[in-house]
Every structure is written in structure tokens, then in C-alpha cells.
Amino acid sequence: MLLGAVLLGGLPAVAGAASAAVAAADAPQVVIDGLTPGSYSGTCAAPVTYNAAGRVVLPPGPAADVAYSWQLDDKEVRGATLSFPESTQPRSQAVSATWNYGTSNAGAHRVRLVAQGATAEQGFNFTCGPAAPPAYVTFHDMLTPLFRGECNVAVGLRAEATVVADRDTEIQYRVVVDGVPGWPRSQQVNAGVKTHIGDFWYSSAQAGGSGSIRIEVLNHNKPVKEEAYNRVCRAVPSPVxxxxxxxxxxxxxxxxxxxxxxxxxxxxxxxxxxxxxxxxxxxxxxxxxxxxxxxxxxxxxxxxxxxxxxxxxxxxxxxxxxxxxxxxxxxxxxxxxxx
Structure with missing residues (x-):
């Protein structure tokens, strides 16, 4: 059963038709950025919560309304209509869905994000059984950004880490920037093999400064690594x-x-x-x-x-x-x- 729905736009029924503006714009694209916990095998003594995160992307063009929905196993669930302003740059809005699975949901499943002809989908398995002992995950290293540049526009920053597990497993993790958590992500890792994980975010700060980045593994032994990052703003040269x-x-x-x-x-x-x-x-x-x-x-x-x-x-x-x-x-x- 689906419990949650969208991150943006509330929970109204999906609009039946696009506006005239969207007809004039190029077709949207949809992307599923993450599904946690992904394929699951373990105890179902308590409901297992799933989170799907995605994006609806529209090319540059006039203002437009884009209707989208999440589907689970071909069953349409709640969606919304997103309003995109006119822009000469590509436009993107984030959407999400949340649901719980239990013992009656064992088997293969498929989650799909649909927006006016565009489709992205991801399959996963859900298996109930005895709880597996947690893997032991350690951090080998972490990389944090030291931005040096012009602060008059929003900039994309990224943090990365390398982790090692003692057996083949899937880890869930998130990146927390200055106390603000990002979306949970998942990554398959192989025993003893260094594996890169990470995430990005946009910073619109108009002045320099420093802060902290924490990468949290959310399952198994739940290791955490936290380090500093900073921004140094440089003026635009004159003359340009x-x-x-x-x-x-x-x-x-x-x-x-x-x-x-x-x-x-x-x-x-x-x-x-x-x-x-x-x-x-x-x-x-x-x-x-x-x-x-x-x-x-x-x-x-x-x-x-x-x-x-x-x-x-x-x-x-x-x-x-x-x-x-x-x-x-x-x-x-x-x-x-x-x-």
C-alpha cells in the first residue's frame, strides 16, 4: 500500500491533460534517482519502508504545466501537476513516493515514474526471511569540496567517500551538509572491494564560509564519517x-x-x-x-x-x-x- 506521495505540488489527482503551454514545449523527461532499500531480503517483523526519489526535467522553453504520477506494479498512485516557469535553461523539479511492504508483498516488483509520455522504471525484489547478520562496513577515505570561485550564481558541490564491506551486500547511505540530510541512496558493494559513494547539492550562498559534511551509512553497523568543507569567493575580474x-x-x-x-x-x-x-x-x-x-x-x-x-x-x-x-x-x- 502506498502511504506517501510527492515532494512537490501536494497530493491532488493527476491532471487529465497538459496545458496549452506544455504542448508548445518539448516533451518532459523523467529520472528515478534512487530507490531505498532497493531489493530487500530480511526480516518482515515490522513494515519495511520504501522511498523512491526522482526528477521531472523539462528542456528550455515557455512556461508549462507537467502532469506526472508514480506507479507501483502497474497500479497508478497519487501524482500531481508541476508548474515550470519560462526559462532559457533546462528545468527540473524533484518528486518522491513512500510506501510500506510486509509479508504479503513478497515477490518481484516494479516502480515507475510517468510524465506525459516519458517513463522511467526500476525493478526490485522483496523477500521476507530470517534477519541476516549485519555486514561490517568501514570508511577508507572521504573527499570534501574546497570551492574557490565566483559566488554570484548557485554552484554544484559534491562529497564522496570510499567504503569497504566484509561481505557482498547493499548499503544505504546519505550525505548530510551542515545538518541538512540529503536523499537516502543505495549502493551495491562487494566483499573487500573499495567502492565509491557520494552525492551532490547546490549552494546559493553569496559569501564564503565553512561547514561540515557527514556521510552516514544507514544500515548494517551504521558507520559515519564527518569532515570540513569551505567556500572562498572571488570577485569577477574587471574588466571581464x-x-x-x-x-x-x-x-x-x-x-x-x-x-x-x-x-x-x-x-x-x-x-x-x-x-x-x-x-x-x-x-x-x-x-x-x-x-x-x-x-x-x-x-x-x-x-x-x-x-x-x-x-x-x-x-x-x-x-x-x-x-x-x-x-x-x-x-x-x-x-x-x-x-
């Missing part, structure tokens, strides 16, 4: 260059240094749409192979180097360098904290 590095975000490493830490970073260029940007990354002054990309219609080009091993097991320098146009360059510290 044709191509500029608007953000550079190294990921600070916290964890075991038994082997060389595995690192990454993120950068953003801003330039007129269609501009070709030749750039390269330098790790501790050592240049990597250059790349050439074209700035999309948004005027923002996001880049990421290939993950690399910090063989020194110490903090170093990370540089993003443009090789044409105004040739801007930005160097930041790449922190490594061995624990």
Missing part, C-alpha cells in the same frame, strides 16, 4: 576577460594513506557560447595533456581531470591553465590529510 576561470574546486582528502590517495577536482570556465577553450591541468607543476572544448549555450564550461594518485601522500598544488584566448590561470592547494 573574454575567457575566465570562474571556479576551481579541489577535493580535500581525509583517510588512509597506506596507498597513494586517489584524487580529483572540478573547474568551470565562463565565456561566450561557441568559444573554443584549450586548457590543461598541472599537478604539482607537472602538466597533463591539453584538451580543447567548446563553450555551450549556457556560457559555462565545466571540466574535470582524470582521477590521479598523489604519490607523495602529501598536500600539493593544483593548477588549471587556459592555453589560448586570455590565457588565465589559477592555482590552489590540493590538501591531503592522512588519518
Amino acid at each position: 576577460p573574454y575567457v575566465r576561470i570562474s571556479a576551481l574546486t579541489p577535493m580535500a582528502y581525509y583517510g588512509s594513506c597506506d596507498e597513494a590517495p586517489y584524487l580529483t577536482a572540478y573547474g568551470t570556465f565562463r565565456a561566450p557560447a561557441g568559444t573554443q577553450v584549450s586548457y590543461r591541468w598541472l599537478m604539482n607543476g607537472v602538466p597533463l595533456e591539453s584538451n580543447m572544448l567548446t563553450v555551450p549555450q549556457s556560457g559555462m564550461l565545466q571540466v574535470q581531470p582524470a582521477w590521479w594518485r598523489q604519490q607523495s601522500k602529501q598536500s600539493g598544488n593544483l593548477t588549471l591553465e587556459v592555453l589560448n584566448n586570455d590565457r588565465p590561470t589559477l592555482t590552489v592547494t590540493q590538501p591531503v590529510n592522512c588519518q
Whole structure:
């Protein structure tokens, strides 16, 4: 039985037809971002709560109303109509559903998110039996963002961690930023194999600052790892260059240094749409192979180097360098904290 419904838009019956505006817009897309606990095998002494999280995405275009619904095993459940304002950028709204399963629901199931012809679905199994002993899960390391850039627009930030379990299992986890929990996620892990988990969020803070990120494993032995992150705001150069590095975000490493830490970073260029940007990354002054990309219609080009091993097991320098146009360059510290 379905208990909950949508995150946005209340719980009215799904609209029977799209508005005239949606007919003029491109068709929506739907995405199921997460289903917890996913396939379940364990005790059913108490009801098992399921959470499905998804998104309805609409391309740039005029204002439009989009009707959607969640379906469980081909049975339509509550939905709503989402209102999207006119925009020149892709638009997205989050939706969710919650329900409980018990002993009478054992078997294969399918959850589906539908919006005016667009469909996303995910299958899962529900099995009741004796409670399995919990797996033992540990954190190997954690990466947190150190944003250096312009704070005049919302920026996407990400936190990641590597976990290891003592047997094949599925873990549920969530990322908590400054005390605000994100959606629960699930990840299949294999015994003894390092597995990456993580999540992203948008920050619209207009000033720099610091905070804390906590990654919580919600099942098994429920380990937790918490580390710091921060934002340093940089003013837009005056006069504004044709191509500029608007953000550079190294990921600070916290964890075991038994082997060389595995690192990454993120950068953003801003330039007129269609501009070709030749750039390269330098790790501790050592240049990597250059790349050439074209700035999309948004005027923002996001880049990421290939993950690399910090063989020194110490903090170093990370540089993003443009090789044409105004040739801007930005160097930041790449922190490594061995624990």
C-alpha cells in the first residue's frame, strides 16, 4: 500500500491533460534517482519502508504545466501537476513516493515514474526471511569540496567517500551538509572491494564560509564519517576577460594513506557560447595533456581531470591553465590529510 506521495505540488489527482503551454514545449523527461532499500531480503517483523526519489526535467522553453504520477506494479498512485516557469535553461523539479511492504508483498516488483509520455522504471525484489547478520562496513577515505570561485550564481558541490564491506551486500547511505540530510541512496558493494559513494547539492550562498559534511551509512553497523568543507569567493575580474576561470574546486582528502590517495577536482570556465577553450591541468607543476572544448549555450564550461594518485601522500598544488584566448590561470592547494 502506498502511504506517501510527492515532494512537490501536494497530493491532488493527476491532471487529465497538459496545458496549452506544455504542448508548445518539448516533451518532459523523467529520472528515478534512487530507490531505498532497493531489493530487500530480511526480516518482515515490522513494515519495511520504501522511498523512491526522482526528477521531472523539462528542456528550455515557455512556461508549462507537467502532469506526472508514480506507479507501483502497474497500479497508478497519487501524482500531481508541476508548474515550470519560462526559462532559457533546462528545468527540473524533484518528486518522491513512500510506501510500506510486509509479508504479503513478497515477490518481484516494479516502480515507475510517468510524465506525459516519458517513463522511467526500476525493478526490485522483496523477500521476507530470517534477519541476516549485519555486514561490517568501514570508511577508507572521504573527499570534501574546497570551492574557490565566483559566488554570484548557485554552484554544484559534491562529497564522496570510499567504503569497504566484509561481505557482498547493499548499503544505504546519505550525505548530510551542515545538518541538512540529503536523499537516502543505495549502493551495491562487494566483499573487500573499495567502492565509491557520494552525492551532490547546490549552494546559493553569496559569501564564503565553512561547514561540515557527514556521510552516514544507514544500515548494517551504521558507520559515519564527518569532515570540513569551505567556500572562498572571488570577485569577477574587471574588466571581464573574454575567457575566465570562474571556479576551481579541489577535493580535500581525509583517510588512509597506506596507498597513494586517489584524487580529483572540478573547474568551470565562463565565456561566450561557441568559444573554443584549450586548457590543461598541472599537478604539482607537472602538466597533463591539453584538451580543447567548446563553450555551450549556457556560457559555462565545466571540466574535470582524470582521477590521479598523489604519490607523495602529501598536500600539493593544483593548477588549471587556459592555453589560448586570455590565457588565465589559477592555482590552489590540493590538501591531503592522512588519518
